[in-house]
Amino acid sequence: MRNPYYWNYLPFMLQVLAAVAIASGMVLASWFVGRHRSSRVKLEAYECGMVAQGDARGRFSVRFYMVAMLFILFDVEAVFMMPWAVIYRQLPQLTGSRMFGFWEMLVYLGFVLVGFFYIVKKGILDWASDKADL
Amino acid sequence: MLTFLLLSLVKVIVVTVVLLLAVAYTVLLERKLVARIQNRWGPSRVGPFGLLQPLVDGAKSFLKEDIIPAGVYKPLYILSPIIALSCALLSIAVVPFGPERQFRGVDLFQITDLNVGLLVILGVTSVGIYGIALSGWSSNDKYSLLGSLRASAQIVSYELALGLSLVGVVLRAGSLSLRDIVNSQSAHGLFSWNVFGGFQFFAFFIYLMAAFAETNRSPFDLPEAESELVGGYHTEYSSMKFAMFFMSEYANMITVSCVATLLFLGGWTSPFGNLLPSLGGSILASFVPFCWFVLKVLFFLCLYVWVRGTLPRFRYDQLMAFGWKFLVPLAIANIIGTSLWLALRTS
Secondary structure, eight states: OOOOGGGGHHHHHHHHHHHHHHHHHHHHHHHHHSOOOOOTTTTSOOSTTSOOOSOSOSOOOHHHHHHHHHHHHHHHHHHHHHHHHHHGGGHHHHHSOSSHHHHHHHHHHHHHHHHHHHHHHHTTTOTTOSOOOO | OHHHHHHHHHHHHHHHHHHHHHHHHHHHHHHHHHHHHTTOOOSOSSSGGGTTHHHHHHHHHHHSOOOOOTTSOHHHHHHHHHHHHHHHHHGGGGOOOSSOOEETTEETTOSOOOTTHHHHHHHHHHHHHHHHHHHHHHHTOHHHHHHHHHHHHHHHHHHHHHHHHHHHHHHHHOOSOHHHHHHTTOSSGGGGSGGGSTTHHHHHHHHHHHHHHHTTOTTSOGGGOHHHHTTGGGTTOOHHHHHHHHHHHHHHHHHHHHHHHHHHSOTTSOTTTTOSOOOTTSTTGGGHHHHHHHHHHHHHHHHHHHHHHHOOOOOHHHHHHIIIIIIHHHHHHHHHHHHHHHHHSOO
16 A cells, blocks of 8 residues: 655654754753853853954945845756756657757756856956956 | 554654764764874774763763853844754755665655655755854854855855756756665666766766855865854854754765765665675665665765865855856756757667
């Protein structure tokens, strides 16, 4: 007797529960097991022993933001390729043409590469240069 | 249904405990090997050959004072080690350790065989980034913030190359289930492994580089570059919360090694194909593939340590340029090459 397919997700749910339980258990246990003897200086942010200057809620390089945004765009493109890759070897039978699947994806990859070339030319990925067009 | 759930629960508990022990002993393996590379002995006092060191370290972490600094944003500060560790423990659920062997409708060598296993691993790893990004921000410390920004940008960039390098393997196997991917490499031992097939050597290279960067391991360990950033995103964490980030890094190393084994080194299949005499259908024989799997994973873990003991750290702009301008185009070329080769091959 084969189990229904959705049963495959039940052990995964159990693993989620186990992982979260272990992680939260550790946080709780370490809070209650260890002793607490804090002082005002001990609770300051660590800056190599100097008195902390201001806090860390300042501004940081916009490049990090750009990289995050580029990741979203390109990762969606990468995931979009997965269904194609799974079915690729059956495409000749499905479409009746041996190269159809290849050309279709080549067009798509061409668009991806144009975008990629554009961001490289814009200099967003040149971390050391300050002439980048951000 | 109840037996299924109970047996699955047993499986989950066994695998998780073994994974946690493996994490502990990977730390020891690393300390020992790096010590030998640097002509030291490493931990040798606690138990024979220092074998009890990881357990004592674990107990010590619990006993240390758990400091929550005054300036932190508490909810996220406490939540982020939980996210990091639970995501690291999660992806092992779809990793198969051996060929299918049913016992009362439950697979003995895998927690669950999802037909999107590979995507689950990619997704869970991506969620794990939140642990790192939030820990740095919520700590309200400059070193933490810089470390977490670096780590997030680096992981996110290499995730892209990693995802693209897997497309070639999926093309060859025609499935996202890790078990099917291994089965597609089981025909002729060593020679049908994905590393040696088609253009997948390049994919293997990209995967390996990206995996080192994903797990923040040297030579890509800029997020915790001690000489510039003290400790990186976990500077403000102490006690077990610090140990949890540490454990999640090693658990990720193990997962990444498992995936590399499954995708490129034929998983549990023997490198000698059918040349070795089989042990028949005994219960012992079903553990032989498992031993091959463990051996291959150990190889990757030793490779991690070897690289750490040998190579210096990258500079940050070199790191980003390498990921975006070299690995990503190479991965796209690999996809084009593999698909062209598969299409032109007489089928």
